[in-house]
Amino acid sequence: MALPREPRQKMINVMYLVLTAILALNVSAEVINAFKVVDRSLITSNDNIKASNETLYKSLSDKLNDPKQNQEKVKLWNDKAKTAKTLSADIDTYINTLKQQLKEAANLTMVEKDGKTVEDYKEDNLDASTRLFETNGKGKELKDKLDVYKQSILNIDPSIKKLFENNFPVTTDPPVSQEGGKRDFTTSFFHMTPTVAALTMLSKFQNNVKNAESQIVTYCHNQIGAVEVHMDKSNILVGQNSNYLMPGQELVVTAGVGAYSSTTSSSITVNGSPISMVAGQGEYKTTVSGAGDHSIEVNGSFIGEDGKPVPVHQTVKYTVGTPGGAAVMLDKMNVFYIGVPNPISISSGTGWDKTHVSMSGGTLTPAGGPGKYIVNVSAVGKSSITVNADGKASTYEFRIKRIPDPVFMVGPSKGGRLQSVMFKNQQFCRAELENFDFDARFSVISATVYFAGANFANVQTQTINGGSLASLQGQFAKCIPGTSVTFDNVKVQGPDGTVRVIQGPGFILF
Numbered sequence: 001m002a003l004p005r006e007p008r009q010k011m012i013n014v015m016y017l018v019l020t021a022i023l024a025l026n027v028s029a030e031v032i033n034a035f036k037v038v039d040r041s042l043i044t045s046n047d048n049i050k051a052s053n054e055t056l057y058k059s060l061s062d063k064l065n066d067p068k069q070n071q072e073k074v075k076l077w078n079d080k081a082k083t084a085k086t087l088s089a090d091i092d093t094y095i096n097t098l099k100q101q102l103k104e105a106a107n108l109t110m111v112e113k114d115g116k117t118v119e120d121y122k123e124d125n126l127d128a129s130t131r132l133f134e135t136n137g138k139g140k141e142l143k144d145k146l147d148v149y150k151q152s153i154l155n156i157d158p159s160i161k162k163l164f165e166n167n168f169p170v171t172t173d174p175p176v177s178q179e180g181g182k183r184d185f186t187t188s189f190f191h192m193t194p195t196v197a198a199l200t201m202l203s204k205f206q207n208n209v210k211n212a213e214s215q216i217v218t219y220c221h222n223q224i225g226a227v228e229v230h231m232d233k234s235n236i237l238v239g240q241n242s243n244y245l246m247p248g249q250e251l252v253v254t255a256g257v258g259a260y261s262s263t264t265s266s267s268i269t270v271n272g273s274p275i276s277m278v279a280g281q282g283e284y285k286t287t288v289s290g291a292g293d294h295s296i297e298v299n300g301s302f303i304g305e306d307g308k309p310v311p312v313h314q315t316v317k318y319t320v321g322t323p324g325g326a327a328v329m330l331d332k333m334n335v336f337y338i339g340v341p342n343p344i345s346i347s348s349g350t351g352w353d354k355t356h357v358s359m360s361g362g363t364l365t366p367a368g369g370p371g372k373y374i375v376n377v378s379a380v381g382k383s384s385i386t387v388n389a390d391g392k393a394s395t396y397e398f399r400i401k402r403i404p405d406p407v408f409m410v411g412p413s414k415g416g417r418l419q420s421v422m423f424k425n426q427q428f429c430r431a432e433l434e435n436f437d438f439d440a441r442f443s444v445i446s447a448t449v450y451f452a453g454a455n456f457a458n459v460q461t462q463t464i465n466g467g468s469l470a471s472l473q474g475q476f477a478k479c480i481p482g483t484s485v486t487f488d489n490v491k492v493q494g495p496d497g498t499v500r501v502i503q504g505p506g507f508i509l510f
Contacts, residue, residue, distance in 0.1 A: 032196055035196040035197045035199075036196055038200050039199055039203050042200065042458075043203055044458070045210075045457065045458030045459060046203070046207055046210050048458065048461065049207075049210040049213075049214050049452060049459045050210060052214060052452065052486065052488075053085070053213055053214055053217055056081070056217045056218060056221050056486070056506070057081065057082075057085065059221060059503065060078045060081055060220070060221060063078070063224060064078060069224065074224055077220040077221070077223045077224055080157055080220050083156055084153055084213055084216040084220070085213065087149055087152050087153055088209050088212070091146065091149045091209055092210075095142070095202050095205055095206050098138060098142065102128060102195060102198055102199060103119065103195070103199075104121075105129075105131055105132050106121040106122045106123070106125040107121055107125070108120070121195060123194065123195050124194050126192050126193070126194055129190045129194075130190065130191055130193070132190075133189075133190035134186055134191060139190050140185070140186060143172045143185040146170055146172050146205065147172055149170060149209070150212075153212060153213075153216060160216060163417075163508075164216070164219075168212060169211040169212045169215070170205070170208045170212050172185050189201050207457070207458075211452060211453060214452045214459070215452070215453050215482075215484050218486060218506040218508060219508060221506055222415050222416045222417075250285055251286050251287075252283060252284070270296055270297070270298050271296055271297060272297075284296075294317070295316065295317045296315070296316040297315055298313070298314045298315070299313050334398070335398060335400065335401050336375050336383060336401070337377075337400075337440075338377055338378055338400065338401070338402050338403065338496050339403055339440065339496025339498075340403065340440050340495055341375070342375040342376070343367060343372070343375075344372075344373050344374075344375055345371050345372060346385070346387060354389060354391075355387065355388065356387075356388045357373070357385065357387050358385070358386050359375070360383060360386075361377060361379075361381065361382060361400065362375050362378070363375070363376045379400065381400050382397055382400060383397070384397045384398070385398070403495070403496075404436065405500060406431035406434075406442040406492060406494075406502065407431065407434055407502075408429065408431055408444075408447075408487060408492075408502060408503070408505055409429065410426050410429045410469075410505075410507070411425075414505055415506055415507060416505070416507065417508050418507045418509060418510075420479055420480055420481050420483065423476075423479065423485070423509055424476045424477070426469060428467045429444055429447070429464070429487070431490075431492040440494065442492045442493065442494050442495075443467065444464075444467040445465070445466070445491040445499055446463065446464060446465050447463070447464050447487045447489060447504060448461060448462075448487070448488045448489045449461070449463070449464060449472060449485065449487055449488075450486040450488065451475045451479070451483065452483070453482050453483045454482025454483045454509075455482075462475060479509055482510075483508075484506060484507065484509070485506070486504065486505075486507075488504045489501060
Protein backbone atom coordinates (compact mmCIF):
# COMPACT_ATOMS: atom_id res chain seq x y z
CA MET A 1 0.00 0.00 0.00
CA ALA A 2 1.36 3.46 -0.97
CA LEU A 3 2.13 6.02 1.74
CA PRO A 4 -0.07 9.17 1.89
CA ARG A 5 1.28 12.29 0.26
CA GLU A 6 0.60 14.66 3.17
CA PRO A 7 3.66 15.00 5.47
CA ARG A 8 1.47 15.00 8.61
CA GLN A 9 -0.20 11.73 7.69
CA LYS A 10 3.18 10.23 6.79
CA MET A 11 4.49 11.11 10.28
CA ILE A 12 1.42 9.54 11.94
CA ASN A 13 1.88 6.33 9.96
CA VAL A 14 5.60 6.13 10.80
CA MET A 15 4.87 6.63 14.51
CA TYR A 16 2.25 3.86 14.33
CA LEU A 17 4.81 1.49 12.82
CA VAL A 18 7.34 2.38 15.55
CA LEU A 19 4.74 1.83 18.29
CA THR A 20 3.77 -1.52 16.77
CA ALA A 21 7.43 -2.60 16.78
CA ILE A 22 7.82 -1.55 20.40
CA LEU A 23 4.72 -3.50 21.38
CA ALA A 24 6.04 -6.54 19.51
CA LEU A 25 9.32 -6.35 21.41
CA ASN A 26 7.68 -5.95 24.81
CA VAL A 27 8.07 -8.92 27.16
CA SER A 28 5.10 -9.53 29.47
CA ALA A 29 5.46 -9.30 33.23
CA GLU A 30 4.21 -12.90 33.56
CA VAL A 31 7.10 -14.16 31.40
CA ILE A 32 9.62 -12.10 33.39
CA ASN A 33 8.30 -13.49 36.69
CA ALA A 34 8.39 -17.05 35.35
CA PHE A 35 12.08 -16.73 34.45
CA LYS A 36 12.83 -15.22 37.87
CA VAL A 37 11.13 -18.15 39.64
CA VAL A 38 13.13 -20.68 37.60
CA ASP A 39 16.38 -18.77 38.24
CA ARG A 40 15.78 -18.73 42.00
CA SER A 41 15.04 -22.46 41.93
CA LEU A 42 18.29 -23.16 40.08
CA ILE A 43 20.29 -21.03 42.52
CA THR A 44 18.72 -22.89 45.49
CA SER A 45 19.49 -26.21 43.81
CA ASN A 46 23.11 -25.14 43.29
CA ASP A 47 23.42 -24.28 46.98
CA ASN A 48 21.97 -27.69 47.97
CA ILE A 49 24.34 -29.58 45.68
CA LYS A 50 27.25 -27.54 46.99
CA ALA A 51 26.33 -28.47 50.57
CA SER A 52 26.05 -32.14 49.59
CA ASN A 53 29.46 -31.99 47.89
CA GLU A 54 31.03 -30.37 50.95
CA THR A 55 29.79 -33.33 53.03
CA LEU A 56 31.70 -35.69 50.74
CA TYR A 57 34.83 -33.48 50.77
CA LYS A 58 34.77 -33.49 54.58
CA SER A 59 34.37 -37.27 54.63
CA LEU A 60 37.39 -37.62 52.32
CA SER A 61 39.38 -35.29 54.56
CA ASP A 62 38.40 -37.30 57.65
CA LYS A 63 39.55 -40.51 55.97
CA LEU A 64 42.99 -38.95 55.47
CA ASN A 65 43.28 -38.85 59.27
CA ASP A 66 41.83 -42.33 59.82
CA PRO A 67 44.62 -44.84 60.56
CA LYS A 68 42.29 -47.69 59.55
CA GLN A 69 42.28 -46.45 55.95
CA ASN A 70 44.82 -47.17 53.23
CA GLN A 71 46.29 -43.67 53.25
CA GLU A 72 47.98 -43.97 49.87
CA LYS A 73 44.69 -44.79 48.14
CA VAL A 74 42.73 -42.24 50.16
CA LYS A 75 45.18 -39.52 49.11
CA LEU A 76 44.99 -40.63 45.46
CA TRP A 77 41.20 -40.33 45.22
CA ASN A 78 41.03 -37.30 47.50
CA ASP A 79 43.43 -35.49 45.14
CA LYS A 80 41.25 -36.44 42.16
CA ALA A 81 38.15 -35.13 43.96
CA LYS A 82 39.99 -31.88 44.80
CA THR A 83 40.89 -31.50 41.12
CA ALA A 84 37.20 -31.81 40.21
CA LYS A 85 36.37 -29.24 42.90
CA THR A 86 38.95 -26.75 41.55
CA LEU A 87 37.83 -27.14 37.93
CA SER A 88 34.17 -26.71 38.92
CA ALA A 89 34.90 -23.67 41.09
CA ASP A 90 36.83 -21.98 38.25
CA ILE A 91 34.03 -22.35 35.68
CA ASP A 92 31.43 -21.33 38.29
CA THR A 93 33.39 -18.13 39.04
CA TYR A 94 33.69 -17.40 35.31
CA ILE A 95 29.90 -17.74 34.80
CA ASN A 96 29.28 -15.42 37.77
CA THR A 97 31.50 -12.86 36.01
CA LEU A 98 29.35 -13.18 32.87
CA LYS A 99 26.23 -12.61 34.97
CA GLN A 100 27.68 -9.37 36.33
CA GLN A 101 28.70 -8.17 32.85
CA LEU A 102 25.21 -8.96 31.51
CA LYS A 103 23.53 -6.93 34.27
CA GLU A 104 25.87 -4.01 33.60
CA ALA A 105 24.98 -4.18 29.89
CA ALA A 106 21.31 -3.94 30.98
CA ASN A 107 21.95 -0.64 32.86
CA LEU A 108 22.68 -2.05 36.32
CA THR A 109 22.20 0.38 39.21
CA MET A 110 21.92 0.02 42.98
CA VAL A 111 18.66 1.27 44.52
CA GLU A 112 17.10 1.41 47.98
CA LYS A 113 14.13 -0.92 48.43
CA ASP A 114 12.45 -1.80 51.73
CA GLY A 115 15.46 -0.47 53.61
CA LYS A 116 17.93 -2.54 51.61
CA THR A 117 20.31 -1.77 48.75
CA VAL A 118 19.43 -4.05 45.85
CA GLU A 119 20.33 -4.43 42.17
CA ASP A 120 18.09 -2.91 39.53
CA TYR A 121 18.49 -3.50 35.80
CA LYS A 122 16.30 -3.83 32.71
CA GLU A 123 15.15 -7.43 33.05
CA ASP A 124 13.25 -7.32 29.73
CA ASN A 125 16.13 -5.82 27.73
CA LEU A 126 16.55 -7.84 24.50
CA ASP A 127 19.73 -6.18 23.32
CA ALA A 128 22.08 -6.69 26.30
CA SER A 129 22.52 -10.46 25.87
CA THR A 130 22.92 -10.17 22.09
CA ARG A 131 25.54 -7.45 22.46
CA LEU A 132 27.51 -9.31 25.17
CA PHE A 133 27.40 -12.86 23.82
CA GLU A 134 27.28 -12.28 20.05
CA THR A 135 28.89 -8.91 19.34
CA ASN A 136 31.52 -9.16 22.10
CA GLY A 137 32.12 -12.90 21.56
CA LYS A 138 31.35 -14.07 25.11
CA GLY A 139 29.03 -16.80 23.79
CA LYS A 140 31.82 -18.62 21.96
CA GLU A 141 34.15 -18.08 24.92
CA LEU A 142 31.60 -19.66 27.30
CA LYS A 143 31.10 -22.65 24.99
CA ASP A 144 34.86 -23.21 24.69
CA LYS A 145 35.34 -23.04 28.46
CA LEU A 146 32.48 -25.50 29.09
CA ASP A 147 33.94 -27.92 26.53
CA VAL A 148 37.39 -27.66 28.13
CA TYR A 149 35.83 -28.19 31.57
CA LYS A 150 34.07 -31.36 30.40
CA GLN A 151 37.23 -32.87 28.93
CA SER A 152 39.34 -31.87 31.95
CA ILE A 153 36.89 -33.54 34.38
CA LEU A 154 36.67 -36.71 32.29
CA ASN A 155 40.46 -36.91 32.04
CA ILE A 156 40.93 -36.96 35.83
CA ASP A 157 40.90 -40.76 35.66
CA PRO A 158 40.34 -43.28 32.82
CA SER A 159 37.57 -45.00 34.78
CA ILE A 160 35.74 -41.67 35.15
CA LYS A 161 35.87 -41.07 31.39
CA LYS A 162 34.61 -44.56 30.65
CA LEU A 163 31.71 -44.31 33.11
CA PHE A 164 30.50 -40.72 32.57
CA GLU A 165 31.47 -39.70 29.03
CA ASN A 166 28.17 -40.70 27.40
CA ASN A 167 25.87 -39.09 30.00
CA PHE A 168 27.92 -36.16 31.33
CA PRO A 169 25.61 -33.42 32.72
CA VAL A 170 27.50 -30.55 31.01
CA THR A 171 26.86 -30.25 27.27
CA THR A 172 27.07 -27.35 24.80
CA ASP A 173 25.00 -28.99 22.07
CA PRO A 174 22.23 -26.53 21.11
CA PRO A 175 18.64 -27.78 20.90
CA VAL A 176 16.98 -28.42 17.54
CA SER A 177 15.03 -25.36 16.38
CA GLN A 178 11.31 -25.42 15.54
CA GLU A 179 12.24 -25.31 11.88
CA GLY A 180 14.09 -28.61 12.33
CA GLY A 181 17.60 -27.27 11.90
CA LYS A 182 20.43 -26.64 14.36
CA ARG A 183 21.60 -23.18 15.28
CA ASP A 184 24.94 -22.43 16.90
CA PHE A 185 25.42 -22.26 20.67
CA THR A 186 25.29 -18.46 21.00
CA THR A 187 22.27 -17.96 18.74
CA SER A 188 20.31 -20.74 20.43
CA PHE A 189 20.76 -19.53 23.97
CA PHE A 190 21.41 -15.76 23.86
CA HIS A 191 20.22 -14.15 20.59
CA MET A 192 17.53 -11.53 21.35
CA THR A 193 16.99 -13.10 24.75
CA PRO A 194 15.64 -10.98 27.64
CA THR A 195 18.24 -10.26 30.28
CA VAL A 196 16.38 -12.29 32.94
CA ALA A 197 16.17 -15.29 30.58
CA ALA A 198 19.89 -15.10 29.76
CA LEU A 199 20.69 -14.98 33.50
CA THR A 200 18.49 -18.05 34.02
CA MET A 201 20.35 -19.86 31.24
CA LEU A 202 23.68 -19.07 32.91
CA SER A 203 22.31 -20.46 36.21
CA LYS A 204 21.29 -23.58 34.32
CA PHE A 205 24.89 -24.09 33.13
CA GLN A 206 26.10 -23.60 36.72
CA ASN A 207 23.60 -26.24 37.83
CA ASN A 208 24.96 -28.65 35.21
CA VAL A 209 28.49 -28.04 36.53
CA LYS A 210 27.42 -28.66 40.14
CA ASN A 211 25.69 -31.92 39.19
CA ALA A 212 28.79 -33.04 37.27
CA GLU A 213 30.99 -32.24 40.27
CA SER A 214 28.61 -34.18 42.54
CA GLN A 215 28.75 -37.30 40.37
CA ILE A 216 32.55 -37.26 40.10
CA VAL A 217 33.15 -36.61 43.81
CA THR A 218 30.66 -39.34 44.78
CA TYR A 219 32.50 -41.74 42.48
CA CYS A 220 35.91 -40.80 43.97
CA HIS A 221 34.52 -41.22 47.50
CA ASN A 222 33.20 -44.70 46.68
CA GLN A 223 36.53 -45.86 45.25
CA ILE A 224 38.26 -45.73 48.63
CA GLY A 225 36.42 -48.87 49.66
CA ALA A 226 36.85 -50.53 46.29
CA VAL A 227 40.50 -49.96 45.38
CA GLU A 228 42.91 -52.76 44.62
CA VAL A 229 45.71 -52.99 47.17
CA HIS A 230 49.08 -54.52 46.36
CA MET A 231 50.84 -55.88 49.43
CA ASP A 232 54.32 -54.41 49.77
CA LYS A 233 54.90 -55.53 53.37
CA SER A 234 54.18 -58.87 54.98
CA ASN A 235 54.72 -60.77 58.18
CA ILE A 236 53.90 -64.07 59.82
CA LEU A 237 50.41 -64.13 61.32
CA VAL A 238 50.46 -66.29 64.44
CA GLY A 239 47.57 -67.54 66.55
CA GLN A 240 47.74 -69.74 69.64
CA ASN A 241 45.08 -71.59 71.58
CA SER A 242 46.31 -70.03 74.84
CA ASN A 243 49.18 -68.02 76.24
CA TYR A 244 48.81 -69.61 79.70
CA LEU A 245 48.79 -73.40 80.08
CA MET A 246 49.26 -75.99 82.77
CA PRO A 247 51.90 -78.74 82.53
CA GLY A 248 50.73 -81.54 80.23
CA GLN A 249 48.35 -79.33 78.28
CA GLU A 250 48.75 -78.96 74.51
CA LEU A 251 49.94 -75.73 72.89
CA VAL A 252 48.64 -75.25 69.34
CA VAL A 253 50.33 -72.57 67.22
CA THR A 254 48.68 -71.65 63.91
CA ALA A 255 51.11 -69.76 61.66
CA GLY A 256 50.66 -68.33 58.18
CA VAL A 257 52.26 -65.81 55.86
CA GLY A 258 50.44 -62.48 55.88
CA ALA A 259 50.68 -62.17 52.09
CA TYR A 260 51.16 -65.08 49.75
CA SER A 261 50.37 -66.19 46.21
CA SER A 262 48.91 -69.54 45.24
CA THR A 263 51.34 -69.58 42.31
CA THR A 264 54.48 -69.34 44.46
CA SER A 265 55.78 -71.33 47.41
CA SER A 266 56.14 -70.15 50.99
CA SER A 267 57.58 -71.94 54.01
CA ILE A 268 57.43 -71.67 57.82
CA THR A 269 59.49 -73.35 60.54
CA VAL A 270 58.64 -73.47 64.25
CA ASN A 271 61.61 -74.05 66.56
CA GLY A 272 63.55 -75.17 63.49
CA SER A 273 60.96 -77.78 62.38
CA PRO A 274 59.08 -77.16 59.10
CA ILE A 275 55.29 -77.31 59.23
CA SER A 276 52.97 -78.40 56.45
CA MET A 277 51.38 -75.41 54.66
CA VAL A 278 47.80 -75.46 53.35
CA ALA A 279 46.34 -72.28 51.81
CA GLY A 280 49.22 -70.26 53.24
CA GLN A 281 49.06 -71.53 56.83
CA GLY A 282 49.87 -74.54 59.02
CA GLU A 283 49.74 -75.83 62.61
CA TYR A 284 52.39 -76.69 65.18
CA LYS A 285 51.44 -78.71 68.29
CA THR A 286 53.46 -79.52 71.39
CA THR A 287 52.83 -80.61 74.98
CA VAL A 288 54.10 -77.97 77.40
CA SER A 289 56.09 -78.56 80.57
CA GLY A 290 58.25 -76.61 82.97
CA ALA A 291 56.71 -73.75 84.94
CA GLY A 292 57.54 -70.22 83.89
CA ASP A 293 57.75 -68.12 80.71
CA HIS A 294 58.63 -69.78 77.40
CA SER A 295 58.99 -68.70 73.76
CA ILE A 296 58.92 -70.32 70.35
CA GLU A 297 60.72 -68.92 67.32
CA VAL A 298 58.67 -68.88 64.12
CA ASN A 299 60.55 -68.22 60.89
CA GLY A 300 59.16 -68.06 57.37
CA SER A 301 59.83 -67.09 53.79
CA PHE A 302 57.57 -66.14 50.89
CA ILE A 303 58.06 -64.95 47.31
CA GLY A 304 57.35 -61.24 46.91
CA GLU A 305 55.75 -59.50 43.93
CA ASP A 306 59.22 -58.88 42.52
CA GLY A 307 59.90 -62.65 42.48
CA LYS A 308 62.48 -62.51 45.27
CA PRO A 309 62.26 -64.42 48.59
CA VAL A 310 61.31 -62.31 51.61
CA PRO A 311 62.27 -63.62 55.08
CA VAL A 312 59.94 -63.02 58.04
CA HIS A 313 60.24 -63.78 61.76
CA GLN A 314 58.11 -63.71 64.90
CA THR A 315 58.35 -64.92 68.50
CA VAL A 316 55.45 -66.69 70.26
CA LYS A 317 55.43 -66.34 74.04
CA TYR A 318 53.46 -68.38 76.56
CA THR A 319 53.50 -69.16 80.28
CA VAL A 320 53.30 -72.56 81.97
CA GLY A 321 51.68 -72.39 85.39
CA THR A 322 52.43 -74.45 88.45
CA PRO A 323 50.00 -77.12 89.75
CA GLY A 324 47.58 -75.55 92.18
CA GLY A 325 47.74 -72.25 90.28
CA ALA A 326 45.08 -70.92 87.94
CA ALA A 327 44.59 -70.09 84.25
CA VAL A 328 42.13 -67.80 82.55
CA MET A 329 41.26 -68.31 78.87
CA LEU A 330 38.79 -66.44 76.70
CA ASP A 331 36.41 -68.70 74.82
CA LYS A 332 36.24 -66.48 71.75
CA MET A 333 38.98 -63.85 71.60
CA ASN A 334 41.61 -62.01 73.62
CA VAL A 335 39.53 -58.92 74.42
CA PHE A 336 36.23 -58.16 76.12
CA TYR A 337 33.64 -56.25 74.06
CA ILE A 338 31.19 -53.72 75.43
CA GLY A 339 27.50 -54.49 75.03
CA VAL A 340 27.66 -58.28 74.59
CA PRO A 341 28.14 -61.19 77.01
CA ASN A 342 31.75 -62.43 76.83
CA PRO A 343 31.99 -66.14 77.76
CA ILE A 344 35.21 -67.28 79.47
CA SER A 345 36.56 -70.46 81.04
CA ILE A 346 38.63 -70.38 84.24
CA SER A 347 40.81 -73.32 85.25
CA SER A 348 41.61 -73.29 88.95
CA GLY A 349 44.16 -76.13 89.11
CA THR A 350 42.66 -77.11 92.46
CA GLY A 351 39.18 -77.77 93.84
CA TRP A 352 36.54 -75.11 93.33
CA ASP A 353 35.77 -75.21 97.03
CA LYS A 354 39.22 -73.63 97.47
CA THR A 355 38.93 -71.13 94.61
CA HIS A 356 37.58 -67.57 94.59
CA VAL A 357 37.25 -65.48 91.43
CA SER A 358 36.85 -61.69 91.32
CA MET A 359 37.01 -59.00 88.65
CA SER A 360 37.70 -55.28 88.34
CA GLY A 361 36.50 -53.19 85.41
CA GLY A 362 33.51 -55.46 84.74
CA THR A 363 31.16 -58.05 86.19
CA LEU A 364 31.46 -61.87 86.39
CA THR A 365 28.36 -64.06 86.29
CA PRO A 366 28.49 -67.88 86.67
CA ALA A 367 27.29 -69.60 83.50
CA GLY A 368 26.28 -73.26 83.80
CA GLY A 369 29.19 -75.21 85.15
CA PRO A 370 32.46 -75.05 87.08
CA GLY A 371 34.83 -72.45 85.62
CA LYS A 372 32.26 -71.07 83.17
CA TYR A 373 31.53 -67.34 83.47
CA ILE A 374 30.01 -64.48 81.50
CA VAL A 375 31.89 -61.18 81.57
CA ASN A 376 30.09 -57.89 80.98
CA VAL A 377 32.00 -54.63 80.58
CA SER A 378 30.88 -51.05 79.96
CA ALA A 379 33.89 -48.76 79.41
CA VAL A 380 36.86 -48.87 77.04
CA GLY A 381 40.17 -49.55 78.80
CA LYS A 382 41.47 -52.49 80.79
CA SER A 383 40.03 -54.98 83.24
CA SER A 384 41.52 -57.70 85.40
CA ILE A 385 40.40 -61.07 86.73
CA THR A 386 41.90 -62.38 89.94
CA VAL A 387 41.77 -66.11 90.71
CA ASN A 388 42.64 -67.08 94.29
CA ALA A 389 43.23 -70.85 94.25
CA ASP A 390 44.24 -72.53 97.50
CA GLY A 391 45.57 -69.26 98.89
CA LYS A 392 47.58 -68.39 95.75
CA ALA A 393 46.31 -65.33 93.91
CA SER A 394 46.90 -64.80 90.18
CA THR A 395 45.75 -61.68 88.34
CA TYR A 396 45.18 -61.45 84.56
CA GLU A 397 44.66 -58.26 82.60
CA PHE A 398 42.43 -57.95 79.55
CA ARG A 399 41.67 -55.15 77.11
CA ILE A 400 38.16 -53.73 76.75
CA LYS A 401 37.00 -52.53 73.34
CA ARG A 402 33.88 -51.23 71.68
CA ILE A 403 32.23 -53.43 69.08
CA PRO A 404 33.50 -52.14 65.70
CA ASP A 405 31.24 -49.97 63.56
CA PRO A 406 28.84 -51.86 61.32
CA VAL A 407 28.63 -51.37 57.56
CA PHE A 408 25.56 -49.66 56.10
CA MET A 409 23.97 -51.70 53.30
CA VAL A 410 21.09 -51.46 50.87
CA GLY A 411 20.27 -54.86 49.39
CA PRO A 412 23.52 -56.67 48.55
CA SER A 413 25.60 -53.51 48.22
CA LYS A 414 27.77 -51.39 50.51
CA GLY A 415 27.94 -48.57 47.94
CA GLY A 416 29.34 -47.88 44.49
CA ARG A 417 27.79 -48.86 41.19
CA LEU A 418 24.46 -50.67 41.45
CA GLN A 419 21.77 -51.58 38.94
CA SER A 420 18.93 -49.07 39.17
CA VAL A 421 16.28 -51.82 38.97
CA MET A 422 17.82 -53.70 41.90
CA PHE A 423 18.19 -50.51 43.95
CA LYS A 424 14.58 -49.40 43.37
CA ASN A 425 13.23 -52.78 44.52
CA GLN A 426 14.78 -52.51 47.99
CA GLN A 427 12.38 -51.96 50.88
CA PHE A 428 14.85 -51.82 53.77
CA CYS A 429 18.38 -50.76 54.67
CA ARG A 430 20.47 -52.31 57.43
CA ALA A 431 23.71 -52.08 59.42
CA GLU A 432 25.76 -55.28 59.47
CA LEU A 433 28.88 -56.30 61.35
CA GLU A 434 31.44 -57.92 59.10
CA ASN A 435 33.77 -60.68 60.30
CA PHE A 436 32.77 -60.36 63.95
CA ASP A 437 32.57 -63.42 66.20
CA PHE A 438 29.68 -62.33 68.39
CA ASP A 439 26.03 -62.33 67.34
CA ALA A 440 25.68 -58.58 67.90
CA ARG A 441 22.98 -56.64 66.07
CA PHE A 442 22.76 -52.98 65.11
CA SER A 443 19.56 -51.19 64.11
CA VAL A 444 19.32 -48.15 61.83
CA ILE A 445 17.93 -45.12 63.67
CA SER A 446 17.97 -42.45 60.96
CA ALA A 447 19.80 -41.14 57.91
CA THR A 448 19.72 -38.23 55.45
CA VAL A 449 19.44 -39.26 51.80
CA TYR A 450 20.47 -37.09 48.82
CA PHE A 451 19.22 -37.75 45.28
CA ALA A 452 21.09 -36.05 42.41
CA GLY A 453 22.13 -36.57 38.82
CA ALA A 454 19.95 -38.07 36.11
CA ASN A 455 16.21 -37.26 36.41
CA PHE A 456 16.86 -34.91 39.37
CA ALA A 457 17.23 -31.33 38.10
CA ASN A 458 17.68 -30.24 41.71
CA VAL A 459 19.20 -32.20 44.58
CA GLN A 460 16.38 -33.73 46.60
CA THR A 461 16.87 -34.42 50.28
CA GLN A 462 14.86 -36.90 52.35
CA THR A 463 15.16 -38.33 55.85
CA ILE A 464 14.49 -41.90 56.93
CA ASN A 465 13.71 -42.95 60.48
CA GLY A 466 14.48 -46.61 60.99
CA GLY A 467 15.45 -49.26 58.49
CA SER A 468 12.41 -48.88 56.24
CA LEU A 469 12.85 -47.16 52.85
CA ALA A 470 9.10 -46.70 52.36
CA SER A 471 9.37 -42.91 52.71
CA LEU A 472 11.75 -42.82 49.70
CA GLN A 473 9.48 -44.56 47.21
CA GLY A 474 8.61 -41.27 45.51
CA GLN A 475 12.27 -40.58 44.84
CA PHE A 476 12.95 -44.26 44.00
CA ALA A 477 10.37 -44.08 41.22
CA LYS A 478 12.43 -41.29 39.56
CA CYS A 479 15.77 -43.10 39.84
CA ILE A 480 17.27 -44.08 36.48
CA PRO A 481 20.75 -44.94 35.20
CA GLY A 482 22.96 -41.94 35.98
CA THR A 483 21.21 -41.07 39.25
CA SER A 484 23.44 -40.82 42.33
CA VAL A 485 22.04 -41.54 45.81
CA THR A 486 24.07 -40.69 48.92
CA PHE A 487 23.23 -41.73 52.50
CA ASP A 488 24.74 -39.38 55.07
CA ASN A 489 24.62 -38.80 58.83
CA VAL A 490 23.67 -42.44 59.33
CA LYS A 491 22.81 -43.14 62.98
CA VAL A 492 22.73 -46.70 64.30
CA GLN A 493 22.18 -48.23 67.73
CA GLY A 494 24.23 -51.15 68.99
CA PRO A 495 23.52 -53.80 71.61
CA ASP A 496 24.91 -51.55 74.35
CA GLY A 497 22.21 -48.94 73.55
CA THR A 498 24.72 -46.32 72.35
CA VAL A 499 23.79 -44.42 69.19
CA ARG A 500 26.68 -44.01 66.75
CA VAL A 501 27.11 -42.03 63.53
CA ILE A 502 28.69 -44.20 60.83
CA GLN A 503 29.87 -43.53 57.30
CA GLY A 504 27.03 -43.72 54.79
CA PRO A 505 27.61 -45.05 51.27
CA GLY A 506 26.97 -43.45 47.91
CA PHE A 507 25.39 -45.33 45.02
CA ILE A 508 25.75 -44.59 41.31
CA LEU A 509 22.95 -46.29 39.43
CA PHE A 510 23.42 -47.81 36.02
